[in-house]
Amino acid sequence: MRLSPMVLANAEEVLREILRFTAPADTTLSRFFKERQRLGGRERGAIAECVYAVLRNKAFFTDFSASGSGPDMRRLVLLGMMDAVGIGALPSLSPEESAWLERAANIDRKLLHKSMRSNMPKWLYEKLVAQYGEEEALALADALNTPAPLDLRVNAMKADRDAVMAELAQAPIAADPTPYAPLGLRVHKKPALQNLPLFKSGAIEVQDEGSQVLAQILGAKRGEMVVDFCAGAGGKTLALGAQMRNTGRLYAFDVSEKRLSKLKPRLARSGLSNVHPVLIAHERDAKIKRLAGKIDRVLVDAPCSGMGTLRRNPDVKWRQQEGAIAEMHDKQIAILDGASRLVKGGGRLVYATCSFLNEENDNVAAEFLASHPDFELVPMSKILAEQKIALEMGDYLKLLPHKHQTDGFFAAVFERKKMAKPAKEESDDAE
Numbered sequence: 088m089r090l091s092p093m094v095l096a097n098a099e100e101v102l103r104e105i106l107r108f109t110a111p112a113d114t115t116l117s118r119f120f121k122e123r124q125r126l127g128g129r130e131r132g133a134i135a136e137c138v139y140a141v142l143r144n145k146a147f148f149t150d151f152s153a154s155g156s157g158p159d160m161r162r163l164v165l166l167g168m169m170d171a172v173g174i175g176a177l178p179s180l181s182p183e184e185s186a187w188l189e190r191a192a193n194i195d196r197k198l199l200h201k202s203m204r205s206n207m208p209k210w211l212y213e214k215l216v217a218q219y220g221e222e223e224a225l226a227l228a229d230a231l232n233t234p235a236p237l238d239l240r241v242n243a244m245k246a247d248r249d250a251v252m253a254e255l256a257q258a259p260i261a262a263d264p265t266p267y268a269p270l271g272l273r274v275h276k277k278p279a280l281q282n283l284p285l286f287k288s289g290a291i292e293v294q295d296e297g298s299q300v301l302a303q304i305l306g307a308k309r310g311e312m313v314v315d316f317c318a319g320a321g322g323k324t325l326a327l328g329a330q331m332r333n334t335g336r337l338y339a340f341d342v343s344e345k346r347l348s349k350l351k352p353r354l355a356r357s358g359l360s361n362v363h364p365v366l367i368a369h370e371r372d373a374k375i376k377r378l379a380g381k382i383d384r385v386l387v388d389a390p391c392s393g394m395g396t397l398r399r400n401p402d403v404k405w406r407q408q409e410g411a412i413a414e415m416h417d418k419q420i421a422i423l424d425g426a427s428r429l430v431k432g433g434g435r436l437v438y439a440t441c442s443f444l445n446e447e448n449d450n451v452a453a454e455f456l457a458s459h460p461d462f463e464l465v466p467m468s469k470i471l472a473e474q475k476i477a478l479e480m481g482d483y484l485k486l487l488p489h490k491h492q493t494d495g496f497f498a499a500v501f502e503r504k505k506m507a508k509p510a511k512e513e514s515d516d517a518e
């Protein structure tokens with residue numbers, strides 16, 4: 088069935104705003120839809136898919152659109168809709184527009200020039216090539232320009248993976264176990280899940296497999312004292328609380344009241360009562376000092392460029408400036424230093440990001456080790472063996488979409504040496 092012409096007009100309007108890159112695309116889209124209650128589910132789906140198709144092919148579409156006619160934004164929308172719903176579903180195309188779209192559809196995008204195929208700002212693509220070499224950089228860029236699958240985590244407090252898979256099949260929703268995360272399911276297609284009894288009862292949460300692996304490698308156990316230092320809306324907190332079987336104490340720190348407030352309803356659904364959300368002012372907050380040297384495991388899921396999530400947020404790369412990466416690096420070092428004070432002798436500290444850039448990953452880990460002789464690196468190969476996760480890694484966890492079908496993630500595990508005394512607290516409360 089063809090879309091109505093007003094869908095194209097709406098797509099043009101929202102795309103124009105999103106391409107200014109002044110706000111995240113998903114925020115702009117949800118505000119736009121909220122203001123247009125008359126748009127139905129199919130129309131919303133087509134507009135959102137069109138916008139994301141343009142973001143994932145911005146370089147190619149911008150270049151190709153120069154060969155078309157009519158207003159710029161209409162040309163981009165037609166190309167986006169071609170990917171989103173197919174040329175046959177587009178209303179009121181002129182014969183020239185149809186022929187033009189057929190030409191675009193027949194272009195093999197793998198044969199485009201690398202600057203167009205990678206669909207990234209030059210500085211970012213150059214960083215990728217420097218890190219991975221050209222061939223792998225292109226494979227990674229291709230994967231980052233492809234939509235992510237929908238992964239679920241089964242809440243072990245409420246269900247097991249096989250039972251959830253069987254219940255989903257009744258819906259009917261087809262899903263397969265994820266290869267690395269023991270409680271993960273990868274759902275075929277993208278069905279709405281919010282109204283499923285499994286979701287309402289807290290038996291499942293939406294979570295990328297890579298994120299699940301990150302929570303797993305902290306190795307949190309029953310009865311332990313654990314801190315999720317950058318808990319945000321609690322994606323990993325929920326996984327950690329369940330891993331601890333709702334025992335011990337799990338502090339969820341964050342500097343954002345708004346993000347922490349999103350954790351509350353998720354906690355209620357999850358059935359966890361061992362989680363204690365704590366709003367902190369910064370990484371040296373006095374609330375943290377009371378716990379210095381007392382914590383078994385600390386997760387620092389640090390604020391980062393978010394480049395590892397480009398499959399979901401393809402606009403991030405166009406909104407970030409290269410200089411922001413260096414600023415991020417300094418912030419990451421400061422947070423990791425603050426969080427390290429919590430760890431007791433023999434305890435573990437995990438530093439993680441959803442980025443694949445060395446500045447935010449290996450470099451931060453190396454600097455931390457160089458300035459904290461009371462910590463040593465625990466090779467990721469050892470951690471993965473402990474957790475029985477079938478992934479081949481060296482010192483660090485480096486998950487990449489073209490290799491592991493997850494978002495891009497990094498993690499390093501540090502252990503505080505047993506003899507080391509808790510960090511002496513300087514009188515720096517007044518900072």
Ligand SMILES: C[S@@+](CC[C@H](N)C(=O)[O-])C[C@H]1O[C@@H](n2cnc3c(N)ncnc32)[C@H](O)[C@@H]1O
Pocket residue numbers: 298316317318319320321322323324340341342343346367369370388389390391422
């Ligand atoms: C990558 S996000 C965390 C995502 C979250 N762990 C999850 O799994 O959903 C990083 C978080 O760090 C928080 N943050 C930023 N600066 C911080 C600081 N100085 N101390 C603690 N948290 C901070 C941000 O508010 C943000 O929620």
